[in-house]
Amino acid sequence: MILRPATRAELPAVLALLADEERVVDPASIVVTESYERAFTAIEGDPRNEILVLVDEDQVVGCLQATYIPGLGKGGAERALIEAVRIRADRRGGGLGRELMARAVERARERGCALVQLTSDKRRTEAHRFYASLGFARSHDGFKLAL
Amino acid sequence: MILRPATRAELPAVLALLADEERVVDPASIVVTESYERAFTAIEGDPRNEILVLVDEDQVVGCLQATYIPGLGKGGAERALIEAVRIRADRRGGGLGRELMARAVERARERGCALVQLTSDKRRTEAHRFYASLGFARSHDGFKLAL
Numbered sequence: 001m002i003l004r005p006a007t008r009a010e011l012p013a014v015l016a017l018l019a020d021e022e023r024v025v026d027p028a029s030i031v032v033t034e035s036y037e038r039a040f041t042a043i044e045g046d047p048r049n050e051i052l053v054l055v056d057e058d059q060v061v062g063c064l065q066a067t068y069i070p071g072l073g074k075g076g077a078e079r080a081l082i083e084a085v086r087i088r089a090d091r092r093g094g095g096l097g098r099e100l101m102a103r104a105v106e107r108a109r110e111r112g113c114a115l116v117q118l119t120s121d122k123r124r125t126e127a128h129r130f131y132a133s134l135g136f137a138r139s140h141d142g143f144k145l146a147l
Numbered sequence: 148m149i150l151r152p153a154t155r156a157e158l159p160a161v162l163a164l165l166a167d168e169e170r171v172v173d174p175a176s177i178v179v180t181e182s183y184e185r186a187f188t189a190i191e192g193d194p195r196n197e198i199l200v201l202v203d204e205d206q207v208v209g210c211l212q213a214t215y216i217p218g219l220g221k222g223g224a225e226r227a228l229i230e231a232v233r234i235r236a237d238r239r240g241g242g243l244g245r246e247l248m249a250r251a252v253e254r255a256r257e258r259g260c261a262l263v264q265l266t267s268d269k270r271r272t273e274a275h276r277f278y279a280s281l282g283f284a285r286s287h288d289g290f291k292l293a294l
Contacts, residue, residue, distance in 0.1 A: 018219060039223035048193065049217060069214050070196060071231065072165060076186035081228065084218065109294045116294065119266060119287035131290045140266035142287025143278045147256045147263065 003103040006051040006063065011040050013060035014051055017086040024089045027060075048078075052107070054087075054100045062087045062100040068111060077114035080104075085118070101134055150250040153198040153210065158187050160207035161198055164233040171236045174207075195225075199254070201234075201247045209234045209247040215258060224261035227251075232265070248281055 006014050012027035015036060019025045043049045048069070054062035067081040082104060087096050108116050119142035120127045128138060153161050159174035162183060166172045190196045195216070201209035214228040229251060234243050255263050266289035267274045275285060 015219065035223035036219060039217055039219050042217040042223075043219075046195065046217065048195070051219070065218060067214065067216050067228075069228070069230075070186055070189040070193065071212060072162065072183060072186050072190075072198070073231070076182035076189075081214075081216070083216075084220070105292065105294070113294055116292045117266070117290065119264070119289045122286060122288055128288060128290075134292070136290035136292045138288050138290050139269060140289025140291065141269055141275060141285050142266045142289045143264065143275075143283035143285050144287065145252065145263045145281070145283045147252070147260055 001099060002055050003052050003100065003107070004055065005044075006053045006060070008040065008044070010053055010060050011036065014053065014063050017060065017063050017088060018084060020086065020089050022089060052100075052104060054096060054103070056091075056096075060088075061091045062096055064100060064104055066104060066108065068108070068113065074114035077112060079115040079117060080108035080111070080113045082116060082118040097130060098134065101131075105134070148246060149202050150199050150247065150254065151202065152191075153200045153207070155187065155191070157200055157207050158183065161200065161210050164207065164210050164235060165231060167233065167236050169236060199247075199251060201243060201250070203238075203243075207235075208238045209243055211247060211251055213251060213255065215255070215260065221261035224259060226262040226264060227255035227258070227260045229263060229265040244277060245281070248278075252281070 011032055012030040015030045016025040016027040043051055049067050051063060051065050053060045064085040065083045068078045069081060070078050105116050158179055159177040162177045163172040163174040190198055196214050198210060198212050200207045211232040212230045215225045216228060217225050252263050267278060
């Protein structure tokens, strides 16, 4: 099992994870549109953004996006924002989510981040217990405005 | 009144706003350490991060940090994350916060962002009413893990 930045060849597998709500989506069924290509290129070319994939026996079984944010607080240290956390439907319940998050947190620590932050939909109470069990404090409310 | 990226010369004024809890902090009293300098340089050199200042008659009266995050959702559009929103203590209650946020949202829209997001400490119920009045939905819980 390894956590590393996604390659371009893994983009369909990542998009399949993002599309997957309840069951496994076949990466071969994913149409990689030009806007996905552009977004992936933007992320890959940005030293403060990465799509990380959890790979087990050459299979992408989980992913997340990490954004490292420079700021004036915390002695100038970066903070890591984690979004789009996914584990493939047929691999849930076996501790892979914990593996994915623990490794991403460790990666942020090694980079020198002072903090890891994320938001989770208020309805996802199971996810909240999961993040609390990893040591995260549910200290904030998350607000969104669609443009 | 104008909203624009902070200049290096305005860094003490921005740090004074960030240090200000209840009363105005004199920018002249701020020691700009090397770590602040480094963080400001990192933000200034990053096309997806900016410290925005609200300037009234050459005075910095408010600030925030905006981070524009590329992602694979929303048709590849960026999302804007807003942090460190401050209005100078002696200028609160006069609608400047609304001005600051409305302009920052407009700036994100012009850039092509699909969403603006932020988190606010759960104890700051007044801030929550303020963000709700700007159209933000309090849909998420915000989690933080100090490293």
